[in-house]
Amino acid sequence: MSLMVERREGESNERFLSRFRQMMQRTGILREVKRRRHFVSKSEARRRAYAKARQRARRNAARAQGNSGYR
CATH class of the missing domain: 1.20.5 (Single alpha-helices involved in coiled-coils or other helix-helix interfaces)
Incomplete structure (x- = not known):
C-alpha cells in the first residue's frame, strides 16, 4: 500500500503535515503497523x-x- 502526498503551492509545513496525518488515519496504515509490530x-x-x-x-x-x- 503506497501513500503519496504532494505539497501544494503556498502550503505551510504545519498544514502539509496535518494533511499527511489525516491521510495516514484514513488509510489505516499506522493502525496496521502497530498491529503487526509483535506476532x-x-x-x-x-x-x-x-x-x-x-x-x-x-x-x-x-x-x-x-x-x-x-x-
Whole structure:
C-alpha cells in the first residue's frame, strides 16, 4: 500500500503535515503497523477477541440497567 502526498503551492509545513496525518488515519496504515509490530498467535488473538467481547457485553448490560459506571 503506497501513500503519496504532494505539497501544494503556498502550503505551510504545519498544514502539509496535518494533511499527511489525516491521510495516514484514513488509510489505516499506522493502525496496521502497530498491529503487526509483535506476532500474536491465533489462539492469543482468539483469547483477546473473546475478552474484548465479554467486556463489551458487560458494558452494554450495565448501560441497559442505567448504570453508567459513576456513583
